[in-house]
Amino acid sequence: MSRIALIAGEGRLAPAIAAALDTPVIYALDHLRPEIEAKPFRLERLVPFLDELTEQGVTRAVFAGAIRRPRIEPDLFDQRTMAIVPRILMGMQSGDDAALRAVLDVFEEAGIHIVSVDEILPELVPGEGVLAGEPSPRDQKDAARAAEIVHGLGPLDVGQGAVVAQGLCLAIEALPGTQAMLEFAKLHAGLKPDPKGAKGLLYKAPKPGQDRRIDLPTIGPDTVRQAAEAGLGGIVWEAGSVILLERDEAVHCANQAGLFLWARA
Incomplete structure (x- = not known):
């Protein structure tokens, strides 16, 4: 069965979106403190994280809440994530929006479609x-x-x-x-x-x-x-x-x- 992943940031948006979804899987970057219970993941292990989502039947993801840039720990990169590091770092050097787009592209390439908040709750x-x-x-x-x-x-x-x-x-x-x-x-x-x-x-x-x-x-x-x-x-x-x-x-x-x-x- 297809499931949706909620990637929670900080603030009250993530809980509002979670309440509108049917049994989402909820994750957050491990340096954030979202106002909702979420399993942590690290950007340095992004590809294994996407594998984990796929194994749970996730085909869509929504990002909700403020996301602060993580501090990158080079020693924590796995080999497959290391291959996409240049794309992510190039995005970070260009600005927050470019960095986020680079991450979204990786999700899409893994077969996980990104949906917007207003697709889920247009009244927001x-x-x-x-x-x-x-x-x-x-x-x-x-x-x-x-x-x-x-x-x-x-x-x-x-x-x-x-x-x-x-x-x-x-x-x-x-x-x-x-x-x-x-x-x-x-x-x-x-x-x-x-x-x-x-x-x-x-x-x-x-x-x-x-x-x-x-x-x-x-x-x-x-x-x-x-x-x-x-x-x-x-x-x-x-x-x-x-x-x-x-x-x-x-x-x-x-x-x-x-x-x-x-x-x-």
């Missing part, structure tokens, strides 16, 4: 619309500016987000992640030219050309709380391209904090 990826509050015309201008910035950063494979206020970019997302970006933006909130002007917003979107089967940007109630603590006016994301976890709770938190939530076309 909202279409166009305002979910809470109401962005002002000034907010709409900031959203357009933020979208331009994130799109421009895409070829550099840096991050998937930016904080913009009154037309100024206060922070961009890099390896430390969204929370670190928001903390940085909070520290520099005094750079806004008009203290009574637009508070600013967090914008999230995939990188142009990103493989949408993995690593879609994710927001949730924690993101809303962090944006409120940073003194922002709202969160905007590219409609149909960003995962929204615990939608009802996120909307409630936004309404409580006076933030708008906008899936922008």
